[in-house]
Amino acid sequence: MTSLPGQNPAPSPRPAPAGPDTPAAGRTGRRLKPWHGLWLLLMLGWTVSAADRSVTGPVVTWMIDNGVGFMAHADNPHALGGLIGGLFFAGYMLTQFPGGYLGDRYGHRTLIVVSLLWAGVTTVLTGFLGGLVAFIVVRVVTGLGEGAFYSNDRTLITRLTPERDRSLGMGVVITGLAFGITIATVFTPDFIGFGRDFLDGDEAWRMAFWVLGAATLVVATAATWYFRAHLSARTVGRAALHLGGYAAVSLTLVMAVYFVGDATGLSDLWIAVLEVALAVGLVLYALRRKGEELGPVLKNRDLFLIYLVNIAILWNLWFFSFWSVSIVTGATHSSFTSGALTAGFNAGAGLLGFPAGGWLSDHGVRRGLGRREMMLAFTAAQAVLTVAFAWYLSAADHPSLWTMGVLLFTASLFFNALQPVGHALTADLARPDLRGSAFGMENLIGETGAVLSPAVGGVLRDSTGSWNAAVWLDAAVVVAGLAVLSFVRGPRPGAAVPAPAAPAD
16 A cells, blocks of 8 residues: 555565565566566556547648648648647646656556546547637646656656566557557547548547547556555545646646737747746746755756757657658648558557667666667667658659658667667666656656647648658757767666665555
8 A cells, every 4th residue: 555645654564465566576487477467557558648649640630631620720730730739748748747756755556547547538528629729728638647657657667677677668668659659640540430420520530539538548447456456545536636736737837828829929839939938947946946856856967968868759759640641641642541551650660669679778788788878879770760761751752652651660660769778778877766756857858849849840841831841850850869869978887776765656
């Protein structure tokens, strides 16, 4: 049972019985290990939460192509669509650090359950709302709830998986991100087609949110059952209310920036920039309030550089996740379904890249190769292939669906492989009792890229008439991330990792 905040866990009179989340010590044999079940559950959590956040891009693309919904009369539809995606991630980024901080306080399992339940309810609700402002509000609220998942998921894996399998675990679990993005990218046309059987044609997009939201609630129920020995209704309720307090303030600030920017005639891009400035201001405020407590999280040179690298990682991830269908259909003049299937190569590469990168990271560390060096190699390969994709898109008179699919797949393969390596590197660098806060800060700063990339990409598409400039900018951001990563020193290969403090959950 999770101890209440402010209390130290009571000593146990006898060893706790083995359970699904018992740490690895003492477990041997060829059977599936306890942490494997944890990996599977968290992978399912990543799958549904990633699908919930990714479905907005294909739905917006379908609205633009068919001239329906609140996109029907937009003067700059891609810019507006990008802003919608950016506002979601503005909410998502603002609960990254609070989510990790509350996980360190209330228990990481507790925050994972709260996040999944929150995301499921708000995604279903999205399908019932109409109008641009209502859609934006509920998408921001969804992001605010989902923002608590990442830091607690990464911390729980670090705590309950043997160090020798840490990267593999992170890679296997985050494969759910690839599953979710692939499902949202490839199957949104089918969800919309299914919706036409029950709804007016212009309203068929709602079915995508209902299907994915229901799936999220199923996974949330499974997580509640799996973690039942570590949960209490009182602690879950208090954690939800505490997160809700952060979310209410964040929603007010995000929407205030949107309304003020819209009323004063600012462009969609400048509104997105102001949302990023809001997040930076909140980080500085948190540092001022809790400077002594957060010093090891923000003032560690290598950790801070990793946070900056994460901006490039999340820029690339959500630029392609949001706009890949539109990029492919615009370049090849193919159908929405064909574009979605080809764009699915970008997301699908994670099914191989995430676990392969995690395994290679652990395998290399056991043989004296540092995670930093592996992350550099994977990022360099991704940079070369991303530049190749940008060049092909610009140079080819009639781009081939197959060629675009191959380039997207190979670039994404290395891109996905580098992420679990980076997550394990963050865990190695962070103080054990502040890992939740470190992962939260990493994603908070990194989500700057996720807020800006859909909006910047949409503005460049509307202003230039093609996706070439936006894709070249993405390539430049990836190269910049590689340059910053080269300055990370990282722990020495084989260096001992400090023993974890007493678990919060």
